[in-house]
Amino acid sequence: MSYTFWILLTASLVGLSCGIIGVFLILRKTAMMADAISHTVLLGIVLAYIVTKEVSGMAMLIGGILAGIATAFLVQSLHSLQVQHDAAMGIVFTTLFAIGVILISTSVGNAHLDVQHALMGEITFIPFHTITLPLIGDIPQATALLLFVLVVVIVSIIAFYKEWKLTSFDPALAASLGIPVLFMHYLFMGLVSVTTVASFDAVGAIMVVAMLITPAASAYLWTDKLIIMIILSGGFGVVSSIVGYYVAAWIDTSISGSMAFTTGVVFLISFIFSPKHGLIAKRLKPVGQM
Template identity: 75%
Template sequence: MSYTGWIILTASLVGLSCSLIGVFLILRKMAMMADAISHTVLLGIVVAFLVTRELSGPHMLIGAVIAGLITALLVQWLYQLEIEQHASIGIVFTTLFALGVILISTSVGNAHLDVQHALMGEITFIPWETITLPLIGNVPEATALLAIVLIIILISIIAFYKEWKLTSFDPALAASLGIPVVLMHYLFMSLVSITTVASFDAVGAIMVVAMLITPAASAYLWTDKLSVMLVLSGIFGVISAVTGYIIAARIDTSISASMAFATGIIFLISFISSPKHGLVSKYTRPSISSLR
């Protein structure tokens, strides 16, 4: 595959993985949690580096996932202390992200860990860091990792579809039916953390947040059916990745930022033209009084 092909494929895997997880974030009214975890994983990555002094390996993933779970635990703890959830998220993610930034500037030294890279990523470097897979050959390491994460997400959604649906729409009913709501919550937070970490190095925090939230929010405007929303969100994520790359290539700018911008364009189109919730349909739909 060509250099450009690997970049587009990697970005599409990010868009697909994040947009599927993002559907449940939207339905659970936890959109800000995506922003929180996408920033606090930086602390887990930095701590993993300080412990091992290596910039690659499974310890980075483990450290970042632990940071994501700690974020979810702290937010839930503050919420149980009767602090509003959005305030709890803001307190936790700003504190932990700031701690990660402080550790980078004071303890990391000459290692290639910087805040700019954390925010914007560097997807153009992805094709150069390869691994050899049986029957496939050389594949970018990030692409292989994202493919594995996507498979895990698909298996989790298919295997626990009923549980995800019930716990997202009516946690009380799910608990009364014997579904372990708390366990499903932290399993979901683990999936969010894994997806965020796998995408983090390639595309940075900004695109991760955009892909987690905006395609799902766009899909929510088009349908009220969960299965359709999942499909639409995945399609919007892939379209955003491809469109964003085309924009970046045309005007010679940041690829990740252009992809995030593309998610906004898709949302704007959906917000205006979706048949049920769009602005056009609201203004053109006959009112009840006019039908009398």
């Protein structure tokens, strides 16, 4: 299959998984945890590389999950020790990220892992690293990983839909009903971590934050139903990825930058034109009522 096809598919998978996960990040008011985790998974990936001596998908996923959950856990612990929540987040993720950066330059020194790549990603190289899967045939490694993660994300969201909905809306009631609120939080942070790790190769740590937060924030403006918000957010993610790719090809610029920029444009359009919460609707409403 063609080079462009793989890039578009990979980008769409990033948009879809991040868009779905992002809805709960927004609703739990933990959007910036995405920023923290997207940085600390670097440490997880580096440690996985040091242990296994190869850049393999599964080792990276496991390293990323551990790093993500460690981030969530450390932030929670510092917060319970009277450090402000946002400060706790800032301290934890910069420190873990810094350790990752130091390890890359001291103990790794490999072409596959460098800071530039980790921050910005390089989707154009993705079609060159293929693996062979039964039934599917040759598929880029990153794409296969993203497909796997998308399945995990969708299955988890379906399985724990009502628990995550309730712990996001009213954690006190959830706890009093016997739903393990903290466990659900860590499970969700694990899911954010795997999504981030899988998207890492394609769009990098900074852009994955855009893909996680912006489509979901846009979808929030269009609907009052959670399930529709999830579908819209995934859709916005895919559209932004594809449009972003073509914009990048057209003006010859960074693909991940262009994709992240497109999510911003989608948000701006939503912010102005959304019939429920958009600027224009808000201006018109009082007039309509008079």
